[in-house]
Amino acid sequence: MLVSVCLPECKAANCDRCFNKDFCTKCKGGFQLFKGKCMSSCPEGTVPHQTDCIEGCHPTPWGEWSSCEWNGQPCGFRWGRQSRSRSAPGGPDGVSSPCPTQHENRRCKMRKRCPEGELMADCF
Structure with missing residues (x-):
């Protein structure tokens, strides 16, 4: 089961436990989260992943x-x-x-x- 790590404000709680530092994840409202910043698109050189944290992944x-x-x-x-x-x-x-x-x-x-x-x- 996949669980989103993006909160409504597009901030991630404990995001580093799931992804490496260059991970760019989809947030609500079509935004992307990269290194704790909410962006309209992922920076060049990163892959805009559509997946989120996996439940139970520690x-x-x-x-x-x-x-x-x-x-x-x-x-x-x-x-x-x-x-x-x-x-x-x-x-x-x-x-x-x-x-x-x-x-x-x-x-x-x-x-x-x-x-x-x-x-x-x-x-x-």
């Missing part, structure tokens, strides 16, 4: 950000990517959680260049 807090990597390598030049995830533990009756594992990605500055003599293809 995910764990977000895990730590991974190390900064570029194509799976810890070395590179300028920008890499980091990721983190969270899941929802099963209920006390052993039934699996109703909410999916969630993942977030963000851009990060590479702190380590590839060692000299190493082929660039190995790092990029």
